[in-house]
Each structure stands twice: as structure tokens, then as C-alpha cells.
Amino acid sequence: MSAVVAGASAPVTGATRRPRGGLFRAILRxxxxxxxxxxxxxxxxxxxxPGLFVPGAHHDPQAIGDLPLQHPSGSHWLGTTGLGQDVYAQLIYSTRESLVIAVVAGLGATVLSVVIGVSAAYLGGFADDGLSMLTDIFLVLPTFPLIIVLATYAGKGxxxxxxxxxxxxxxSYGARQMRAQAMSLRNRDFLESARVRGERRSYIIVVEVLPTMISLIVANFLGAALYSVLTAAGLQFLGLGDPNSLSWGTMLYWAQNQGALVNGLPAWALSPGLAVALLGVSFALLNYAFDEISNPALRPVRRRRARTAS
Structure with a gap:
């Protein structure tokens, strides 16, 4: 009888063990x-x-050269601007500002989404009504015209x-998602236990609620970063950024103003646009991947290869 009990308890013990590095393996797969x-x-x-990817002769991307509007060559891989500046060097050095905009703006929007969305769901009552109304107002506002107005009058460049x-x-969009997710968790047993123990609201939100929403928070950050990359490039292309800064949107602005396509220099106009698109693709792919990893229902069904009979 004891052998039967021991044998039955072995699978239970093995089933309770969690494989280490599960998230890392899921990402690799x-x-x-x-x-x-x-x-x-x-x-x-x-x-x-950036200096590691640029030839030594072009380490200063703003240096004015003697060969303006040159086609791609061995000395200038993507040609030169109207002032003789190397386009390839500007493309590489512009990565920093574009990535900083994506990360900082995406992180800031995510923090604001979490604070407003989770607070509205957990607090309820008048706080929920007020924060939800604020979220709805920002959701219905025409975003891009509002961005143009704010960027123009608040400090152009x-x-x-x-x-x-x-x-x-x-x-606002992320806050709506956070509120919906937090609403589904508000009456769970582990939160009721925390309330019975007398824990503070801030402790319950930070320690009990937020860890269960990590995948949604990461997905929200990636979506906000994607939005920031594309919108910032659009603003800079319209001339609402600093024309002397190094960013992909500013490169597009100068390529249009100096007639890159008219002068037969498509690489000058297309390369920063392609860089913006690739950075956006990276955030979008990671966003889709985290959705699939956190929600098995979204994972693509893979056909199993039929085993040939021996």
C-alpha cells in the first residue's frame, strides 16, 4: 500500500516544479x-x-563637405546632402535621438496609463467616474492635429x-486596457485576503495587482513606443522639430526641402524612412510576440508532421 502512495505522489511533486527560464525559452521559440x-x-x-559603424573620415555627420548632392559611391555610401554632409553618417548618428524618443515617450505614456487605469479600477466610485471620463475625452480627441497645435505653440523645435x-x-488607449484588466482582478481572492490583512491600497496595487499585469504592461509600452516613433518622425518631417538635430524625421525634412528625389538621390530620402519603418517593425513584432506568449489562444497552430509508418 505504501508503494502505491509513493508512486502516486511522485508525479504530483514533479508537476509542481516550474521550469527555469520559461519566459526566455518562450521568446526564443x-x-x-x-x-x-x-x-x-x-x-x-x-x-x-555609432562611431563603430561609420568610417573614420565621416565621424562628424554635420561636417560640411566640398561635394554636395553626390550619388552613392565608395567614399559616400548613401551620397551627400545639399551641404556635402555624408548621408550614411547622419543616418547612423540619428538612431540615438529617434530611439530615445521612442523609449522615453513610450515609458512615460505607459506609466501614465498604469497609474490612471489601475487607480480608476481599484478605487471605484467617484474616482473611477472622473478618471474614466478623462480617459474618454483623450480617446475622442483628434490626436495628430492636437499634437501639431501643442508642438507648435508650446515650443517648436x-x-x-x-x-x-x-x-x-x-x-489614453493603454489606460482603458489597464482599467479593464484591473476590473477583472478587483474581486479576486488574493486581493480580498490582502484587504483582510489590512494592507494599504498603494501596497495592494503595487505588490498584488501590477505583477499579474506584467505582460499587458510590456505590450502597452511596445505599442506606445511604436506610436512615439512614427508620430515624432511625422512631426519632424513637417518641420516641427529642431532642424539642426540629428534624427530620422529631420533627415526626411531636409531631403524634401533640398529636393533629394528631384536631384536623383532616392537613397537620401528612402534610408531614414526605411529606418523608421524597421524600428516600428521591431516594436510591433515584439508586441505581437508578447501577446502570443501571454495568451496561448493567440499562438499560431503548428501542424505536426505526420510520422511515416516504418
């Missing part, structure tokens, strides 16, 4: 996550060490102002 992470890592390296504007206009 997801093709979207691998491709998105590889692209993002490449941009991080370009932003952190100021990078800090652009980031603040992106945060203020990019938090």
Missing part, C-alpha cells in the same frame, strides 16, 4: 520575438556606439516638448 529583438538590439548598438506632447496624447 517565437519567431516574431526573435526577429523583433534582433532588430531592436541592432538599433541599440547603433545608438550606443524643443525635443523635451515633443516628448511631453507624445506622452500626453499617447496614454
Amino acid at each position: 517565437n519567431r516574431k520575438a526573435v526577429v523583433g529583438a534582433a532588430l531592436l538590439l541592432l538599433f541599440i548598438l547603433l545608438a550606443a556606439f 524643443n525635443l523635451t516638448v515633443i516628448i511631453i506632447v507624445l506622452i500626453l496624447t499617447g496614454w
Whole structure:
């Protein structure tokens, strides 16, 4: 009889063990996550060490040269601007500002979404009504015209102002998702236990609620970063950024003003646009991958290979 009990208890013990590195393995098994992470890592390296990817003769991307509007060649891989500046060097050095905008604005919008959305769901009552009304107002506002107005009158060309504007206009959708998720958790047993123990509201929100929403918070950050990259590039392309700064949107602005396509220099106009698109693709792929990892219902069904009879 004791042998039967021992044998029955063995599978239970093994089943309760959690494999280490489960999230890391899930990311490696997801093709979207691998491709998105590889692209993002490449941009991080370009932003952190731009000098390693630029020939020594072009380490100053703002240096005015003697050969304006040159076609791509061995000395200028993507040609030169109207002032003789190397386009490839500007493309590499512009990665830093574009990535900073994406990360800082995305992080700020995510923090604001979490604070407003989770607080509204957990507090309830008048606080929920007021915060939900504020979220609905920002959701129905025409975002891009509002961004143009704020960026123009609050401080044209100021990078800090652009980031603040992106945060203020990019938090509402995430806050609605956070509120819906927190509402589904508000009456769970572990939260009721925390209330019975007499824990403070701030402790319950930070320690009990937020850890269960990590996947949604990460997905919200990636979506906000994608929004920030595309919107900031659009603002700078319209001339609402600092024309003397190094960013992909500013490169597009000068390529249009100096007639890159008219002068037969498509690489000058297309390369920053392609960089913006690839950075956006990296955030989008990581977003889709985290959705699939956190929600098994969204994972693609893989056909099993039929085993051939021996």
C-alpha cells in the first residue's frame, strides 16, 4: 500500500516544479520575438556606439563637405546632402535621438496609463467616474492635429516638448486596457485576503495587482513606443522639430526641402524612412510576440508532421 502512495505522489511533486527560464525559452521559440529583438538590439548598438559603424573620415555627420548632392559611391555610401554632409553618417548618428524618443515617450505614456487605469479600477466610485471620463475625452480627441497645435505653440523645435506632447496624447488607449484588466482582478481572492490583512491600497496595487499585469504592461509600452516613433518622425518631417538635430524625421525634412528625389538621390530620402519603418517593425513584432506568449489562444497552430509508418 505504501508503494502505491509513493508512486502516486511522485508525479504530483514533479508537476509542481516550474521550469527555469520559461519566459526566455518562450521568446526564443517565437519567431516574431526573435526577429523583433534582433532588430531592436541592432538599433541599440547603433545608438550606443555609432562611431563603430561609420568610417573614420565621416565621424562628424554635420561636417560640411566640398561635394554636395553626390550619388552613392565608395567614399559616400548613401551620397551627400545639399551641404556635402555624408548621408550614411547622419543616418547612423540619428538612431540615438529617434530611439530615445521612442523609449522615453513610450515609458512615460505607459506609466501614465498604469497609474490612471489601475487607480480608476481599484478605487471605484467617484474616482473611477472622473478618471474614466478623462480617459474618454483623450480617446475622442483628434490626436495628430492636437499634437501639431501643442508642438507648435508650446515650443517648436524643443525635443523635451515633443516628448511631453507624445506622452500626453499617447496614454489614453493603454489606460482603458489597464482599467479593464484591473476590473477583472478587483474581486479576486488574493486581493480580498490582502484587504483582510489590512494592507494599504498603494501596497495592494503595487505588490498584488501590477505583477499579474506584467505582460499587458510590456505590450502597452511596445505599442506606445511604436506610436512615439512614427508620430515624432511625422512631426519632424513637417518641420516641427529642431532642424539642426540629428534624427530620422529631420533627415526626411531636409531631403524634401533640398529636393533629394528631384536631384536623383532616392537613397537620401528612402534610408531614414526605411529606418523608421524597421524600428516600428521591431516594436510591433515584439508586441505581437508578447501577446502570443501571454495568451496561448493567440499562438499560431503548428501542424505536426505526420510520422511515416516504418
